[in-house]
Amino acid sequence: MIKRVGKQTICTENKPKIISTMSVVGPKEGEGPLKDYFDIILQDDTDGQKSYEKAESSIANRAINECIKKANLKEDDINYLIAGDLLNQLTASNFAVRSLSIPYIGVYGACSTMALSLGLAAMIIAGDFANYALAATSSHFSTAERQFRTPLEMGSQRSPTSQWTVTGAGAMLLGRNGNFPYISYVTTGKVKDYGESDPNNMGAAMAPAAVDTIKQHLQDTGRKPSDYDIIATGDLGKHGKEITEKLLLEYNYDIKNRYIDCGVEIYDLKKQNVNCGGSGCGCSAVVTSGYIYKNMLKGKFKRVLLVSTGALMSTTSYQQGETIPGIAHAVSIEFGGQSR
Amino acid sequence: MIKRVGKQTICTENKPKIISTMSVVGPKEGEGPLKDYFDIILQDDTDGQKSYEKAESSIANRAINECIKKANLKEDDINYLIAGDLLNQLTASNFAVRSLSIPYIGVYGACSTMALSLGLAAMIIAGDFANYALAATSSHFSTAERQFRTPLEMGSQRSPTSQWTVTGAGAMLLGRNGNFPYISYVTTGKVKDYGESDPNNMGAAMAPAAVDTIKQHLQDTGRKPSDYDIIATGDLGKHGKEITEKLLLEYNYDIKNRYIDCGVEIYDLKKQNVNCGGSGCGCSAVVTSGYIYKNMLKGKFKRVLLVSTGALMSTTSYQQGETIPGIAHAVSIEFGGQSR
Missing domain, CATH: 3.40.47.40 (Stage V sporulation protein AD)
Structure with missing residues (x-):
């Protein structure tokens, strides 16, 4: 029930x-x-x-x-x-x-x-x-x-x-109807704060939350990383992406071959002067609405785990010496049969 | 379904x-x-x-x-x-x-x-x-x-x-279980902006949203104001409460005898130097968790419509000359049989 x-x-x-x-x-x-x-x-x-x-x-x-x-x-x-x-x-x-x-x-x-x-x-x-x-x-x-x-x-x-x-x-x-990509699972994240306090390094603040939610999603659903064509974090950027991949390996989850970060994908990190990549609510929104969804319609991606990540601070909390809590929510999107 | x-x-x-x-x-x-x-x-x-x-x-x-x-x-x-x-x-x-x-x-x-x-x-x-x-x-x-x-x-x-x-x-x-006050209906509000722009008169900015949501709730459920023991707006204050009552009369809804505003109830308006009354997310929260819920448990109120009201502005929107959009969400809480 x-x-x-x-x-x-x-x-x-x-x-x-x-x-x-x-x-x-x-x-x-x-x-x-x-x-x-x-x-x-x-x-x-x-x-x-x-x-x-x-x-x-x-x-x-x-x-x-x-x-x-x-x-x-x-x-x-x-x-x-x-x-x-x-x-x-x-x-x-x-x-x-x-x-x-x-x-x-x-x-x-x-x-x-x-x-x-x-x-x-x-x-x-x-x-x-x-x-x-x-x-x-x-x-x-x-x-x-x-x-x-x-x-x-x-x-x-x-x-x-x-x-x-x-x-x-x-x-x-x-x-409710039609032959479109659909949402199969939703994993709601918990707030995670590992003591990162640099507002110019949000990737590091959010990575533990991404790790926690991805791990929990896989445990809850009994899926393996290889059950997804793409696991896409929201906007950890280059640095946060590396941390996430590494931390997940410690739990024996190797996501390397299917892992993208929307913030890394949206810009040309070498040419567009964006340092670690994109961020903001709009980042995973447009990458998912655009790149991911359209590739699902084409049949290129059959199962995608979207894991948008947030840093839950404000200028006031930062000025009062607080660390930066992070959160990540995951949504599993599927289309056109199982990927394997 | x-x-x-x-x-x-x-x-x-x-x-x-x-x-x-x-x-x-x-x-x-x-x-x-x-x-x-x-x-x-x-x-x-x-x-x-x-x-x-x-x-x-x-x-x-x-x-x-x-x-x-x-x-x-x-x-x-x-x-x-x-x-x-x-x-x-x-x-x-x-x-x-x-x-x-x-x-x-x-x-x-x-x-x-x-x-x-x-x-x-x-x-x-x-x-x-x-x-x-x-x-x-x-x-x-x-x-x-x-x-x-x-x-x-x-x-x-x-x-x-x-x-x-x-x-x-x-x-x-x-x-899911137990003999407690329960939620029967939820009416989610729309943003309403009637052009009020004074951040010191939020009651007036929020009143049209309260009116819209109460009216819609009654239409949707086929209920009359008299089906409720209490209709409680969140924090319109004394002034906003008067506006709401008056506007609803124009739609032939007379809520007078059962209408309270959490912001008016929580303070002694004559003695506590609060002008039009209380406001803030905490206002309808503590009045509902305290006064309303406990009176429902006692059997004093059998049906309550909680209508929390919000003014959706920021200091930036105000400084940029924007008006103040309002919103109101309603939740119907019931306990111990129909009130009439």
Whole structure:
């Protein structure tokens, strides 16, 4: 009766389908290696708005609206919209949603928000509470930089372990029917804090959470890493990715041959001056909505484990000497039969 | 098959039970008219911590832990913890949860967060995804004041329409069995923005959202206001309460004889210098966990509609000239047979 396996994972009986996705990215992301997978590439990262914050809301709004249109549905058909972002009090999402007449659930998991919102949307469909539920997240380099770090005008030097917040919004619309990639399992993460306190090294702060959630997901489902074509962490970056791979080996999980990090994939780390790679709620959102989903439709990936990762700090917690707790949520997406 | 009624409301088949609640409040709330209903009244609003932010996390952590203990359960028994607060990046909740080994879903709905988290917890139980799910929220006068308004040390004069952020944390633990108040319906709200832009008059900004959600809930369920013993909005305050009552009359819903606002109830508005009343995520959380729940257990209230209300702005959105979007989420709680 209870739709659960193991300790932290739910299984879906009716297999919520991802019936459409939409990715909107900024110019820099549109020059990266995944450019061909994005639906909309902005020429101007202000999207014609007067502030970067308004721009982020505008981009998020576009992703949501276009995602609904792509599925040939109307706003009124959508039972729930689950969204979140990095801005204080979720204003990017709140203002993106303001013009929409859809019941709204605001969520915050820092950069883990895409998997968090997608997992909740899957539970809403799998719990028979809705016909359609939409999950969306966004981030913007210029809103994040000035909120979390320094005014852009300062032109501060960036540390080698720093990451570049993705300007982009991703939306994924779940429904009950149709032949689409579907969500089979959702593993909700726990907060993990191993004492990392450098806000310019978030990959290291989030890696233990990614390790914990991947390990727990595999234990709960009885799957092996090789049961997945792709295991994709959200935005650990180059450094956090190395840590994750290494730590998982200590638990005898070798994910090397199928492991990607959305933050590493989205930019050309050698040419695009992003240090360890991309970050932000929008990072795993657009990589999943774009690259991963489209490759699943093509049959290239049959089973993907999305593990978005978040660093749960604020400038206040940092200034008060706190360490950086991390969290990771995992969603298993499948299409076209078992991969092996 | 779909557990829905009307346009925005889900109904629960297995009726998730609220098996325990916990309310922790500050000294000022402990001097108010509801003092006898709170479980823990702090002597010191820092709770022995070095900053108000750490104090808020500490209070939230106590509410969660004591709520689990009261139900004779252990941390490990709880499948989901859904929590949120007003602080940037939800740090009050994130740090409250850090020491707990419970899968964590962070939510943000400003002061609507108690009904939002409680509604999600109910859906998680009603969707058969968990045996136990805990919803918790917190707020703190001193963290909110310095984050949203002015440094406490300034001693700014407060406007007549302003409200006083409640120092407190409430937790409600849902389970599947037992003879306890249960959740029958959850109505998830939409964002409503009627152009109010004064951050010292949040009641007016949130009232249209409360009206919309109450109206929709009654339409969806086919209920009349008189089917409820109590309709309790979250923290509209004296002014917002008047607006809500008046606007609902325009739709022919007279809620007067059963309408309370948690922000009006928690303080003595004449003596406690709080202007329009209490506010903050903690407000409806402690009033529901304390006053409402305990009166339901006693049989005094048989059907209660909790309608927590949130103002979805940030200091940045305000400084950029934005208006204040509002949202309200409703949860119907019942116990001991129909009230009429």
